[in-house]
Amino acid sequence: MRRIHLLFVVFLLTAVGISVAYYKHSSLGFPLTPDRETETWTVEAQIAVDPSTSSASVRFALPSDPPHYTLLDEGFVSRGWGLTTQSSGGQREAVWTKRNPDGDQTLYYQATVYRDQEEIQPSPYPGPAAPPLLEEPLKSAAESFVEDIRADSADIQTFATLLVKEVNSSRPDENIAAFLKPDASETERTRLAIRLLAIARIPARMVHGVMLTDEGRNLTTTTWLEVHNSRRWVPIDPRSGSVGFPRHFLAWWHGDKPALDTAGLEDVKLTFATTRNLRDAVETAQLQSAIADSRLMDFSLLDLPIDAQNTYRVLLLVPLGALIIVLLRNVIGVRTFGTFMPVLIALSFRETQLVSGVVLFTLIVAMGLAIRFYLERLKLLLVPRLAAVVIVVILLMVLISIVSHRLGLDIGLSVGLFPMVILAMTIERVSIVWEEHGPGDALAQAAGSLVVAALAYLVMVNTYVAHLFFVFPELLLVVLAFTLLVGRYTGYRLTELFRFRAFKTLAQARRPPPSDEASGGSR
Amino acid sequence: MAIDWPISPRRLRELGVLGMNQRNGEFISEMNQRRYYPLVDDKLLTKELAEEAGLNVPTLYGVIRSTHEIKHLARWVGEHEDFVIKPANGAGGDGILVIDGKQSDKPLIYRKSSGQAVGIDTIALHLSNILAGAYSLGGRPDVAMIEYRVKFSPLFERISFQGVPDIRTIVYRGYPLMAMVRLPTTQSDGKANLHQGAIGAGVDMAAGQTLDGVAHNRRVTHHPDTRQPISGVAVPGWQALLEMAARCHDMTGLGYLGVDVVLDRELGPLILELNARPGLSIQVANGEGLRHRVERVDRHLRYLDDREASAQRAVWSRENLAPMIL
Numbered sequence: 001m002r003r004i005h006l007l008f009v010v011f012l013l014t015a016v017g018i019s020v021a022y023y024k025h026s027s028l029g030f031p032l033t034p035d036r037e038t039e040t041w042t043v044e045a046q047i048a049v050d051p052s053t054s055s056a057s058v059r060f061a062l063p064s065d066p067p068h069y070t071l072l073d074e075g076f077v078s079r080g081w082g083l084t085t086q087s088s089g090g091q092r093e094a095v096w097t098k099r100n101p102d103g104d105q106t107l108y109y110q111a112t113v114y115r116d117q118e119e120i121q122p123s124p125y126p127g128p129a130a131p132p133l134l135e136e137p138l139k140s141a142a143e144s145f146v147e148d149i150r151a152d153s154a155d156i157q158t159f160a161t162l163l164v165k166e167v168n169s170s171r172p173d174e175n176i177a178a179f180l181k182p183d184a185s186e187t188e189r190t191r192l193a194i195r196l197l198a199i200a201r202i203p204a205r206m207v208h209g210v211m212l213t214d215e216g217r218n219l220t221t222t223t224w225l226e227v228h229n230s231r232r233w234v235p236i237d238p239r240s241g242s243v244g245f246p247r248h249f250l251a252w253w254h255g256d257k258p259a260l261d262t263a264g265l266e267d268v269k270l271t272f273a274t275t276r277n278l279r280d281a282v283e284t285a286q287l288q289s290a291i292a293d294s295r296l297m298d299f300s301l302l303d304l305p306i307d308a309q310n311t312y313r314v315l316l317l318v319p320l321g322a323l324i325i326v327l328l329r330n331v332i333g334v335r336t337f338g339t340f341m342p343v344l345i346a347l348s349f350r351e352t353q354l355v356s357g358v359v360l361f362t363l364i365v366a367m368g369l370a371i372r373f374y375l376e377r378l379k380l381l382l383v384p385r386l387a388a389v390v391i392v393v394i395l396l397m398v399l400i401s402i403v404s405h406r407l408g409l410d411i412g413l414s415v416g417l418f419p420m421v422i423l424a425m426t427i428e429r430v431s432i433v434w435e436e437h438g439p440g441d442a443l444a445q446a447a448g449s450l451v452v453a454a455l456a457y458l459v460m461v462n463t464y465v466a467h468l469f470f471v472f473p474e475l476l477l478v479v480l481a482f483t484l485l486v487g488r489y490t491g492y493r494l495t496e497l498f499r500f501r502a503f504k505t506l507a508q509a510r511r512p513p514p515s516d517e518a519s520g521g522s523r
Numbered sequence: 524m525a526i527d528w529p530i531s532p533r534r535l536r537e538l539g540v541l542g543m544n545q546r547n548g549e550f551i552s553e554m555n556q557r558r559y560y561p562l563v564d565d566k567l568l569t570k571e572l573a574e575e576a577g578l579n580v581p582t583l584y585g586v587i588r589s590t591h592e593i594k595h596l597a598r599w600v601g602e603h604e605d606f607v608i609k610p611a612n613g614a615g616g617d618g619i620l621v622i623d624g625k626q627s628d629k630p631l632i633y634r635k636s637s638g639q640a641v642g643i644d645t646i647a648l649h650l651s652n653i654l655a656g657a658y659s660l661g662g663r664p665d666v667a668m669i670e671y672r673v674k675f676s677p678l679f680e681r682i683s684f685q686g687v688p689d690i691r692t693i694v695y696r697g698y699p700l701m702a703m704v705r706l707p708t709t710q711s712d713g714k715a716n717l718h719q720g721a722i723g724a725g726v727d728m729a730a731g732q733t734l735d736g737v738a739h740n741r742r743v744t745h746h747p748d749t750r751q752p753i754s755g756v757a758v759p760g761w762q763a764l765l766e767m768a769a770r771c772h773d774m775t776g777l778g779y780l781g782v783d784v785v786l787d788r789e790l791g792p793l794i795l796e797l798n799a800r801p802g803l804s805i806q807v808a809n810g811e812g813l814r815h816r817v818e819r820v821d822r823h824l825r826y827l828d829d830r831e832a833s834a835q836r837a838v839w840s841r842e843n844l845a846p847m848i849l
Contacts, residue, residue, distance in 0.1 A: 330544055379648040382655030432657065436617045437719055438712075490545040492536075497529035500540055502740050502807055504530050 006488055010481040017477030024472060029116065029285040034467035037278035038114065038285075040072060041212045043250060045109040047260065048269040051101035056264040058107060061253035062092040066209070067120045067235070069113040069250055072287040077108035091253060113212075113250060114284055122232045128201035138178060145175035146199050156202055157234055157243060160193075160227040164241035167193050190225055190238040191256060203228040206256050207235070212248040214276040221252065221259070221272070282471055301473060309470075314347065316469040319479050321346055321456040326486050328452050333493030336449040337429045341422055345449070346456035348418045354457055358450060360400065361418065365446065367396050368427040369434075376431070390424040539812030541803055546779075554696070554778030555799050562775045563797040564660075567611040567668055569775075576774045578767055579793045581607070581671040581785075588666045593650045596643075596669070597631075605672040608646070610653040610665045616716055618658030620649050621672060636685065636713060673793060676786040682706055682724075682733075682756065684748040686713030687785055690726070690758065690792075692768040693801050693813070694780045697833070698820045699765045699840040702726040703808040704733055704758075709748050717804045722746065724753045725809030728845035731761025737807045764792045765837035771797055773833065816844050 024030045029038070047058060062085065063071065076083055081096040096107055134142060149166065153159035166173055167189050172180060179192055190206055197204040208221045224245065226233040235245045245251070253259050262268050286302050301312050321343035328334045336342055349357035371392045375385055397420065426449075434442040459465060469475055492500075535542075541550070562568055573580045584606060585599025600606055608620040621636040631643040650667050652658070659665040679688040686707030693700045703723045707713045710720030717723050722743060725734035736743045736753040745752055758764060768782040771794065781801025784792045806812055823839065831839065 333543070379645070381648075381651050382657045432617070437716075441718065488548065490542070490548045492532050492540075492542040493544060496542050497532060497535070499740055500535055500807065501527060501530045502737060502742055503535065503538055503540060503810070503812075505742065 003488070006484060010485050013477045013481035013484075017474045017481070020474040021472040024285075024474075028289040029281065030471050031281040031285070032468065034463050036281035038281045040112055040114045040277055040279045040284060041248075041250070042275050042277060043111050043113060043210060043212065044273045045259075046271050046273065047107040047109075048267075048271075049101070049105050049107065049262070049265050050267040051098070051103075051105070051265055054264075055097070055099045056101050057095060057097040057262065058265070058268070059261040060094045060096070060107075060109065060270075061259040062094055062109065063111060063113075063209075063250065063252045064090075064092040065121075066113070066251040067233075067245065068115055068117055070116050070288055071111055072114050072284065073112040075110045077110070081105075081107065091255070114279075114288065115247075116288060120232050120234075123228075125228060125230050126203045129198040129203045131199050131201065132195045141175040141178055142196060142199050145173055146196060148173070148175075150200065156227060156229045157236075159200065160197060160202065160204070160225075160234070160236050161241040161243060163196055164193050164225065164236055164238060167196070168239055168241070186238065187223060190223055193225060193238060194256075197227060205233075205254050207233075207251050207254050208259065209245075209249050209251040210272045210274060211246065212250055212274045212276070214274070216272070216274040219272040219274060220270075222249065224249065224251070226254075301470065312473075313466060313470050314350070316473055316476065317460040317466060318343060318347070319476050319483075320465065320469065321460055323479050323483055323486075324456045324459060325452060326483055328455065330486055330489060331493060333495030334448045334452055335445050336452050337426055337433075337445050338422075338449075341426060342449050342453035343456055344419050344422050345453040346460055349453065349457040350461055352418075354454060354461075357457070358454065361423075361450065361453075363400065364393060364396050364418065364423055365427055365430065368393050368423065369431055372427050372431045376435075386424060386428055389427050390421060393420045393423050393427070535812070539814030539816075539818075540806055541813045543803060546803060547800075550779040551800055555780075556776065559776045560799050563777065563780070563799045565611050566609065566613075566796055567666065569794075569797050570668075570670075572774050573771075573794050576770060578770060578774070579790060581673055581787075581793050581795070584669040584671065586611075586666055586668055587650055587654070590651055590654055593647050593654075596646065596650065599669050603671075607670050607672050608649065608653070609668050609670070610658040611668055612659040612663070612665045613653075614658070614660055616714060618649075618653055620646065622646075623672070673785045673795075674788045676788045678759065678786055679704065679706060679756065681749055681751040682722075682746040682753050684708050684713065684746070686711070686715060686721075689715050689795055690764065690784045690786070691801065691805060692765065692782045692784065693805060694768050694772050694782055695813075695817055695820055696778050696824060697769055697772040697830075698823075698836050698844075699728070699768050700816050700820065700844065701805050701809055701811070701813060702728065702765075702768075703805045704756075706736065706746065706753070708738070708746070717802070717808075722753065723804055723808030725805075725811075726758065729841050730845075731758040731764070732756065733758075734809065737804070737810075740804075740807055742810075758786070760791060762834075762837055762841070765840060766833045767792060767794065769833040769836045769840075819843055 025032055045060070047060060049056065049058060062074075064087075065071075076094065078096050080101075081098045084095045086093050086095060094109060145166075146163075149159060149162050153162050167176065167180070176192075176196070180189070184192075194204045194206065204225060204227045207224045207226050209224065210219055211222055213219070223238060225236045225238040227236060228234070234243060236243055260268055260270055282302070286300070289300075301309060304312070322340060325336070325340060325343060329336065329339075345357075345361060352360060368389060372385075372389055375388055380388065397418065426446075430442050430446055433445060562572060567583075567586060570580050570583055584601070584603065585595075587593055587596065587599070604625045606622050608622070610618040613619065620641075622633045622641070623636050623638075624634050626632040626634045626640050633641050633643070633646065635641055653665055653667040656662040656664045673687055675687045682688075683706040688704055688706045690702060690704050692702040703725050705715035705717060706722040706724060707715050708720055708722060712719065715721050717738075720738060722736040722738045724736035726732065727734060732754070733756040734754050736746075738747070743753065764784055767784065771782045772778070772780055775797060777797075777799055779799075779801075781798035783795040783798065785795050787793050803813075823843070
């Protein structure tokens with residue numbers, strides 16, 4: 001019963017820990033390994049204006065919720081201009097105003113985007129398009145053209161594709177030749193496609209965007225066509241009729257209108273510049289989940305002040321060190337001074353590095369022990385003796401730092417990071433074991449403590465481990481589960497296989513003569 | 524030199540050897556309720572309980588509870604020239620000072636069991652260390668007990684060196700399970716502590732006779748200092764000793780208990796201390812695991828309607844727990 005209960009708790013903790021971590025990794029994009037970078041794009045819209053009148057205003061369409069991309073960050077640079085952002089008809093806009101502009105000026109809008117979804121999100125159906133008012137015979141021509149295409153198509157998407165192909169064909173159908181001048185521009189053809197789609201009551205719209213290119217300068221916008229298939233807007237290439245946006249297309253604004261709407265300006269020029277940059281994957285995931293408004297991230301360590309974060313980077317490793325102690329003590333059977341003293345020593349090794357840490361630790365404990373044996377001769381009371389050892393330990397640390405600095409060894413300086421009270425207690429414990437059980441026992445336990453500390457250090461200093469537990473602190477639940485599991489381990493410790501090895505021969509030596517075997521029998 | 528390979532866990536399980544994790548997880552935590560621990564951890568309390576139950580213990584001369592009482596030491600010691608000072612909550616025999624006799628009156632100098640002279644101020648310092656908790660678990664303040672020094676019987680004289688040999692019996696649910704004699708050696712500095720090199724000799728439960736010994740987890744047949752054979756020494760009053768051990772279970776309510784007994788020349792067996800977490804070396808000393816015996820006791824208790832008296836339990840153990848057939 002108790003066993004099932006324990007296994008249930010262990011299973012629950014593991015399941016919660018792993019699934020939260022999995023969700024954060026797969027859905028929010030938190031990387032499992034440190035130093036992972038994700039590709040983000042910085043897009044900069046430059047609006048060069050040449051004001052003429054006393055007051056000027058610029059309305060500029062801003063991207064909002066572009067398909068495939070997430071907007072991580074945005075900013076405006078417009079010195080001396082008043083700036084407001086507003087939303088009109090589902091389109092976000094920035095409005096710059098200035099009373100007395102003079103000379104050429106440039107307004108900047110900068111956005112950081114990150115491609116995170118392959119699917120286009122569904123959007124509500126805007127209702128059937130209103131058919132355009134056409135005069136005969138254009139009306140019949142258009143209707144028969146639409147009928148012809150409808151006969152060849154299966155659904156809205158294929159209909160739109162065929163229609164766009166027909167509009168762009170070099171030898172267009174006679175029915176639509178009437179609508180199209182032979183030298184019609186791309187925009188005119190797109191416009192025509194939207195009108196024809198409206199005859200079939202299919203909602204369609206233009207979408208303008210920027211092709212993201214690394215180190216792109218003076219880019220202009222590209223126009224795309226979107227038809228609504230009653231679930232989502234499907235992008236169609238207005239030139240070839242193929243479905244989908246190019247991979248690096250960032251949709252900016254919708255509708256058959258320019259991005260800029262200005263008043264009081266003589267000349268205005270809109271260009272885009274884009275750069276690709278690599279950003280720390282954790283940072284990207286954090287920004288992204290803040291935008292996705294994930295409840296989970298309200299409990300993230302990444303929002304804490306940076307010094308608190310650094311504290312937790314270390315603290316979160318302590319449970320792992322504790323687990324190592326549990327394993328080494330209960331499964332291997334290493335004897336140590338104090339239960340968790342080695343973890344604290346291991347934490348200070350993080351600052352001093354392993355080899356010098358071990359050397360410094362041994363040095364201080366050895367010198368401290370010598371002085372402790374001297375203090376023993378003075379016959380002091382226990383608490384004053386402990387205090388004296390603490391003072392001596394600190395003096396030794398100062399001495400080591402100064403001497404090593406004089407010798408030009410930086411490493412001796414880090415000795416100050418050792419927990420001196422722990423050191424003093426260790427010295428006291430070593431000396432008691434030394435006196436009561438002999439130097440052999442004392443040295444064996446001291447060596448055991450150092451080995452455990454070194455092992456704990458090696459695990460805790462691993463950057464992968466540190467990253468994993470900092471970004472996914474819920475993995476501590478898994479550590480907890482494993483610790484609980486070891487807590488019910490009743491098998492032999494590894495050292496017991498050595499301790500009891502005499503049984504290899506003892507059991508035979510004590511075996512009674514075979515004649516008795518029939519009469520007794522324990523199992 | 525042949526390498527002494529470790530034994531396989533499977534063979535150990537076959538032999539019924541109890542490991543540390545199993546002892547802690549399945550025996551101590553299941554059989555010993557935590558609230559009974561103070562009864563054995565506090566030697567003063569144990570002594571009172573044992574006296575109430577009519578069990579023999581070394582006579583308590585006095586207790587020193589605070590630093591200013593240290594000067595009353597002489598009053599407690601009185602005319603006794605030899606005595607023992609121990610921390611009431613000491614663990615593993617730490618902090619025990621054995622005074623053999625007086626060396627001189629002025630200045631007051633005593634003699635330790637090892638023959639070394641100790642001045643009265645050294646003893647006072649030792650007492651204050653005990654009071655400050657130098658030897659207690661977790662460094663808690665402790666009290667010092669001053670008690671009768673056991674004049675151990677000559678029985679084990681030929682197979683021990685200095686110190687006091689004692690008999691450790693493990694009592695499981697009231698039944699003496701296994702016993703060993705711990706014999707001090709030069710190496711163990713006169714202490715009956717197996718970790719420090721004392722010899723543990725198994726005891727045949729039926730006859731109360733010593734078997735071969737073990738030192739440092741290796742089998743020995745002769746004492747290294749006296750060169751006498753270890754096996755074949757019969758413990759006098761074996762039945763009474765086992766009854767005594769069995770009664771400690773009734774006294775403390777602990778289901779898994781170590782009882783340490785010394786044989787005094789004049790007073791016979793005296794209970795020295797009880798242990799709620801007895802060590803596992805007794806298995807090596809007896810060349811046998813505890814688990815098969817535990818199973819026998821469990822089986823016996825399953826078919827038992829009434830509780831047996833301590834004498835009956837001791838008899839049952841003698842009849843059923845030795846010799847074991849592996």
